[in-house]
Amino acid sequence: MSSSTSTAAMAIDPPAAPKLDLDSFIGTALSSTPAELHPFFESFRSLYTRKLWHQLTQKLFAFVDHPASKPYRVNVFNIFVRDFESKMNQLRLVEMGVKVAKDIENPQTQLTQLTSLLSRIPIPPSVAKPSPDAPDAPPTSQSSIEAYVLLLATIAHTKLVFGDLEGTKTDMDAAWDVLDRLDGVENxxxxxxxxxxxxxxxxxxxxxxxxxxxxxxxxxVDPATDxxxxxxxxxxxxxxxxxxxxxxxxxxxxxxxxxxxxxxxxxxxxxxxxxxxxxxxxxxxxxxxxxxxxxxxxxxxxNYSFLRQKICLMALMESVFKRSANNRTLTFQTIAEETRLPPDEVEHLVMKALSLKLIKGSLDQVDGKANITWVQPRVLSREQIGGLAQRLDEWVNKLNLVEQRIAPEVVAQ
Structure with a gap:
């Protein structure tokens, strides 16, 4: 199989989970982990026995977030969580699985861990290829679909660490094909x-x-906390x-x-x-x-020469922006002065700006002028906002003068 094959398309029949011997698992855990983790395992036993899956999920996340649990997380996930994972919210399951996989230092083992988990997540209808002989599959929950996307994106990132750019792109595209159809997706x-x-x-x-x-x-994300x-x-x-x-x-x-x-x-x-x-x-x-x-x-x-051209283009945009709408016919000489370019390079600069749709207008090569009708909007600095406010004041003053001039005529009528 080539590296470009989507993980989403890999038909893997997951091996059945081994039967959990709860007493044996908890007993081994209590004898091999620090005392500070023992309350977690006692809670695991109680919540599992009472089938309180939501509360058990919360307790497992608290365990995974505990610093002392790091050497034991993978084992707990693969043995204990595996037994009842189908009863969990699938997105919470994958979030936990992604956290646990980060503790695996070998990238290949980490990838195997993640792809194994993916094989146990229900495939979204938009990805699954229906078989005419197969019975209708039950509807896939939003939680399962989001879990599928999260896990596929995580696998793509693991492949990127490997340097498998082709495999990364394939899985990225597969994740986007599902994500783009969803509404209300968790951040x-x-x-x-x-x-x-x-x-x-x-x-x-x-x-x-x-x-x-x-x-x-x-x-x-919240950069301050995440x-x-x-x-x-x-x-x-x-x-x-x-x-x-x-x-x-x-x-x-x-x-x-x-x-x-x-x-x-x-x-x-x-x-x-x-x-x-x-x-x-x-x-x-x-x-x-x-x-x-x-x-x-x-x-x-x-890339200095590219950056020099780019700042000249932005200087041209600024030169147009700071002028009023009825004063946007600029001579090549004016543009040369404001962009600090030789006059014989101005025409090429304006054509470049037109092709990039930074401005709209026309060139008069005979008279050496550019008639600009529009400039791309952008966020303004305080100085630019001050200049815009000044132009608005001038515009309001002109309107007031016009009003004063025509007011007597309107009253006379």
Whole structure:
């Protein structure tokens, strides 16, 4: 089987779970674990005997979250939980299984653990291939479908750690095919998908898809509680780099408003945050002032010519934006001055902006002018908002003058 075969499509008949001998399991656990864990196992016995599956699930999560339980989690999951997993909420089961699998250091063993669990989760109707001879399957619950997506996304991430990009993409696509049909999905499930999608595109050095999926991932988690300071710093750094190098990203607004950027403050990457705001303002002077720092980020230094063109495009957008709607015919000379380009490169810059749909309008090559009718909306800095407020004041004043001029005529009528 090739690595591109979807895990979702693998027809695996899971082996039957071994019959649980509850007294033997609990007795062995009590004799081989620290005393601080013993109350958990006593509760396991009581709740299992009384068939209180919801309460047992809660107690198991408390056990898995206890620091001392780490050496015993896999064994508890594979022997004890396996016995009654069909009676659990399937999403909670998979969440627990994913946590436990992280304790397995060998990636291949971890992958085997996860794929074995996947084989025991009901397959969503959109994935299952019905057989005319098979009886109608019972309806699949939302919990089971979300569990399936979460587990498939986790398997895709494990394959990514292996370096199996093809297998990762195949499982990612299979997860998305199911996820895209669901409503009201838990954030943790979406986070698992967007997290692996972002990491996949990072590995492929595809900046725009990384940027998009990474922001979607952040929308599904609470960075303050779900991410360590190191993870927040790394995510902010990678998002900034992808914003600079994404050849279709000319609006940094969502990133500029996100608190993740504060992770760059008081770090060696603080200048990158400043550079982001400079780009958004189309401020070539500030861009050039920070350019000597580019060698600190080799990838920015290697792509300097692209970044120079990008800041020129954003300077053009800013030049158009700050003008009133009836004053957006710019000479090539004006554009050259505001973008700091030689006049003979202006026409190419405007054509590039038109092709990227950053602006709309037309070129008059004979008179050397660009008539701009529209500029792509974007998030504004405080300075830009101040300029917009000033233009609105001027517009209101003009309306007042018109009102004063025509008021006597209206009264006379």
């Amino acid at each position: 943790g499930v979406r986070a698992a998908y967007y997290g692996v999608a972002a990491d996949y595109y990072k590995a492929k050095a595809e900046y725009a898809p990384y940027y998009r999926n990474s922001l979607l991932y952040l929308a599904c 991410m360590s300071p190191e993870e927040r710093l790394a995510r902010a750094h990678d998002l900034a780099i992808s914003a600079f190098l994404g050849d279709t990203i000319y609006n940094f607004g969502e990133l500029l408003m996100h608190p993740i950027l504060d992770s760059l403050d008081n770090t060696p990457y603080a200048w990158i945050k400043k550079l982001l705001f400079n780009f958004n303002e189309g401020n070539i002077g500030k861009f050039e002032a920070l350019a000597p720092l580019f060698p600190r980020e080799r990838i920015l230094q290697e």
